[in-house]
Amino acid sequence: MWLSLDLGNSQLKWGLRQVGTWILQGRLPLTLLDQLEVEWRALPPIRAAHGVSVAHPDLRVRVESACQGLLGLAPCWHSSPPSEGGLRNGYDHPAQLGPDRWMALQGAWHLQHRASLVVMAGTATTLDSLDEKGNFLGGMILPGLSLMRRSLHQGTAYLPAIEKGTYTLQARSTRDAIQSGALAATLGALELARDALGQGGDRVPVFLGGGHHAELSPHLEGPLYVYPELVLEGLALLMEGDQARI
Structure with a gap:
């Protein structure tokens, strides 16, 4: 069994995989990493742990300590190389591409070898373009939906803090106007990126x-493929592909 780790800006996501199937998946807010002892106490023997991290190094050390103390292994942390798993990294400086974005691209490519727009909607929203030959062409980073809503509250005197509202282009309440603005901004950027990547009008x-x-x-109109843990999916598929080539 393999343990996959996605240490993000606000949560640790993890998954236990065997022979191409997820056995368990879980997530913890970074403020609750002490609970890993409870989460992982009953895990079966694990062959190896592989992960990506965009969190503060101190948090990565805490996850490493939990892996070593509870599971008896040290995780291998992956970065973004110039090429890997059939993909070529088009960043000017490939190592600067967030490894979570790289693994999400790996997930999309290994699931369907075709041009696609890879969208990760978390603390930040990333929109990454992949062509039909496996070239990562570049992408965009936006504030995530919660971050957009929160910034309006923090940066103004009267706009309220909200978590959700109703999406409409003619909102008649401040709550709905904030929700609609955040969603419309994100969807607009997404459609621009999608149109730029379109092949022959498709x-x-x-x-x-x-x-x-x-x-x-x-x-979103189709074709649409939703994988909530696309980073873990990409990491697992990449590792399984490497293992098959050994």
Whole structure:
């Protein structure tokens, strides 16, 4: 069994996988990492742990300590190389690409070898373009939906803090106007990126993951593939492919 780790800006996501099947998956807010002892206490023997991290190094050390103390192994942390798993990294400086974005791209590519827009809707929203030859062309980073809503409250005198509202282009309450603005900004950027990637007028598929996937998916036309833990999916598929080539 393999343990996959996605240490993000606000949560640790993890999954236990065997022979191409997820046995268990879980997530913890970074403020509750002490609970890993409870979460992982009953896990079966694990062969190896592989992960990506965009969190503060101190948090990574805490996860490493939990892996060593509870599971008896040290995780292998992955970065973004110039090429890997059939993909080529088009960033000017490939190592600067967030490894979570790279693994989400790996997930989309290994699931369907075709041009696609890879969207991770979490603390930040990333929109990454992949062509039909496996070239990562580049992407965009936006504030995530919660971050957009929260910034309006923090940066103004009277706008309220909200978590959700109703999406409409002619909102008649401040709550709905904030929700609609955040969603419309994200959907507009997504459609611009999708149109730029389109092949001969065809709409490229969107691979959508991240904690806010359920807010975005009802407003997206197909083809659409929703994988809430797309980063873990990409990491696992990459590792399984490497193992098959050994």
